[in-house]
Amino acid sequence: MKKFTVLSLILLLAMTAFVGCGGSGSDEDTIRIGVFEPASGDNGAGGKQEVLGMQYANSIQPTVEIGDKEYNVELVIVDNESDNSKAVTAAQNLVSKDVSIVLGSYGSGVSIAAADTFSEAGMPAIGVSCTNPQVTADCDEYFRICFLDPFQGTVLANYAYENGMRKAYCLSKLGDDYSVGLVNYFVEAFKNLGGEVVQEQFPDKNSDFTSYVANAKKAGCDVFFSPVSTEAAALIIDQAEAQALGMPILAGDTWDSNVITGAAKGKNVEVVVTTFYQEGGNPEFDKGIKAWMEEDSDAITNNGGNTDLAAVTALGHDAYFVALEAFKAAGSKDPADVLKALPSLKVTGLVCGDVSFNKTGDANKSEAFVKRCDTTTGTWEFVKKQSAN
Amino acid sequence: MGFLHTWLPYILAGIAVGGQYALIAIGYTMVYGILRLINFAHGDIFMWSGLIMVYLITTLPLWVSIVLVILFAIILGTTIEKIAYRPLRTAPRMSIMISAIGVSYLLQNFALYITGGLTKTYPAIALLQRAVSIGPATTKMVTIITPFLTILLVFLLVMLIQHTKIGMAMRAVSRDFETSSLMGIDINRVITVTFVIGCGLAAIGSVLFFSNYTGINPMSGAMPGLKAFVAAVFGGIGSVPGAVLGAFVIGIAENIVKGTGWTTFSDAFTFVLLIIILMVKPTGLFGEKDIDKV
């Protein structure tokens, strides 16, 4: 009989939960923006930084005027756990919360996984820093405001080749669409230039990079290309120092984070990354967001303990304003109208440059920032703007 | 010389990680020897010791923190035993294993909550982190210290098991649970001591392991835990020297596998080894014949 009591208790709980769910109907003058970002897992740190940009943007512009009516903007944040299998239900959860547009995600894999869900629901989505081409390739609902991996891979390959590197060791993570994709495009471009590559992959949950660093040394490479998650990055930098790697480490946009500068500080390593934004590019934004973070200890924690800006935070900020512009252009908060308005949208005055979309829904961007980590101060120093040609 | 030149970094890394697996494996093998239970939560206790260190070091000096971390692991381990394993001691074998899996799930999720899902960086311990060169290879000091420390600890442990009263009681209990309790051995005390030793060593292992691979996230205990368990099976479960030997074999083999380019299979390889051992010699290298006692 005991188990029946338990069962009925659980059922009761379920009922109340139903009521709780049913209660959250939509308000007339609120417009909801869904935030589809990882808060845990491999990309948790980056996802949180990206959300910070959106929250900051929301704090300076909490309302939007559509037609003659003023709406309050509310961010609905759902954690996709950096996990492709959790991403689908997280996306469904978001869609069921009656949002008008979705922003995110940080990693490419979760966005690819969720694309179909958004597609089925007719929900417009704006990718913030997911650079893999597959995100928007076959999905009419997915747009994005950053550059793509074929572009980024070429930029990185050009940079490496121009600086006299001829043999590259490329490390990606098994099952991570972002790193596998970027390495692939880098290899393609690098081989076209006449370079040579050694490619390896490490499995999930690996924290021992000793052998990979040793492999790169054994193969006599000139550059260590590993555009992996920041979690792995910190471990790689650590091992590179321990084994005296003796070659620069090159990576993509994920590495533009204070996790990396923190890990590299005081170590004898050279880290070069390509990214979307360089701190100081828009002093007003820098100042504003730093002041905002300092007021909120949670924000500082989410940013990794200090107020150093990551490019994804700036992109998150931009994504929020692109969404607002989309609402204005659509003149409605209905996802279907927003979707119609997006392709012809042009947004200016953003932190990371103007945004307009091409046919597949990708932003037209032609330049990336190259940065090097200054290991004595633990900050990024700007090297140059590099384009694909 | 050319061979050594190429492979020394891998072998060094293998020995270091092997020593760290060994310290975890001892906990598995002792608990299994006595309770016939795969303590799935052991890897997570290891992870938690690392995590606690991250938080303690912010306010306390290093040596105090290390002592507290070991204490914490011991308390956590014995508490888990008391709450989750002891009430189920008479229940079917499967229930207690499920309980272990449940505890592991809880520990991981709690760590996920505390850390917010982010990887924490292990504090740098200057002594262990210092770079040293051995011939052609450069590595961290911890790589050199680990095998010696491991062997010292194992030696002490073997002495304890062979030459003290509690060690004798442990051997008796692992031979025959019920009879030894009839002979007046306080079973609960023996089990508690087993957990104390196992968790203490895991905590020391965590200091060494995370000094070498400095990122801790809620899942970082899972893989080392499984590998350490495989090491325990490899050496013959219930046997301490066997577990240590198994751990070194697995550590070195794993790194050589990575060095030869089969990186995709670096984790799976451990399991291939496990299955071969189970097929060919299910009792492991030093195991006793009669393993299916219960």
Add this chain to the structure above:
Amino acid sequence: MKIQLNNKIKAALTTISIALFLILVFVGDNVISSGSSWRMLITVIEKGSIFALVAASMNLLNGFTGLFSLGQAGFMLMGAYTYAIFTIPSASHDAVYQYFGGGIIKWSIVEVLESKIGVVGHYLGLFIPIIFAGILVAIVAYLIGIPVLRLKSDYLAIATLGFAEILRAFFQWNTLGPVTNGSNVLRKYTTYHSAIFPVVIAGICITIILLLLNSTYGRAFKAIRDDEIAAEAMGINLFKHKELSFVISSFFAGISGSLLAMFQSTISATPFTTQMTYEILLIVVIGGIGSISGSIIGAFLFIACSEWWLRGLDSGSWLGISSDLMRSGFRKVIFAIMIMLVVLFYSKGIMGDKEFSWNRFVNWWLTRPQAIKNWPNKLKSKLVSKKKARMAKSDAKARLKQEKADSDYKKASGTPLFTPLPISDQVIVFDKEGK
């Protein structure tokens, strides 16, 4: 007054409730708009039925045959991949296998059948790859079973767990890229269009499992679970039956894997970890080891809690309660604690080892008013008995203390007592290593 329903009524009730459930799913799927918060109900039903199937298949092995296997995630992975690989439309191959020159399989079963027999082929094209996936997984399970099933209890568990991890690495292997797309996601394959599809497929499979359990084979499985030696003595071929159970369980795990692939619309090997197997095992435990209906209830509860009901715990307010403690990850902590409570205090799970029966169901509801009325008395008597037990315990403690004090006194005054043999003497008898 116990009510005994006759078989006709029971059958009618079963049919009606299944029909009602299907209608609910069908109507819900078509009526509930995607923006409604009730949409999650359909999602939970879809995912829940997929996990109900895999939990039932695991229960067949663990609960009914007594084989502690932890390989379920590996078999699901294989089922998912097999399904996905053979149903990617040829037009999408270049996009999916972008790093592998479009892959080597240039056709999809769905398309081939569609071109031959039209619309019927399309639907047939959904079923055939599912069955095919199941069969392929079953064959692999057969091969794995030959060596593995000789092992006992936890050794079997750890070996199957190892095989699952090996399978995962195998499917991520770049050399197999033209078939499996390496470690990258497979997508664009054909999926179902209605939530009723996974429910029906899972329902059929679970019915088959139930029928199997009620056959001679099922009774042989249970005999093996209860006592291997006795079962063998009664003429049951142990290995053959274990292998059969293992293969059938894997077959259904493969099918549920292919359903999961359809549900997710993209699939990669990464999430099929040991953790996933643990989750399935926990579903089985919550439902009750040895009860298929328990597994079904457990699966729906587990999925609903983790994907829907408890999500509010992550975002700051839940059921009107809000607290600073509720931040990302809190849901999982609460959930894990709930599971531990079930494991420790209700180790039989929701259903124990009994199946759902209308008789019990009806009688339970009928006895509720009486039970609620009696509840205070029951509670009181329970409290009284607890108090008695406590007092007895403290009495015993006091007595022990007294005795000890007495004996100490006697010892001190030199009276010889019964002395047990020293422990060391006893141990040496058993100590083989000591020689």
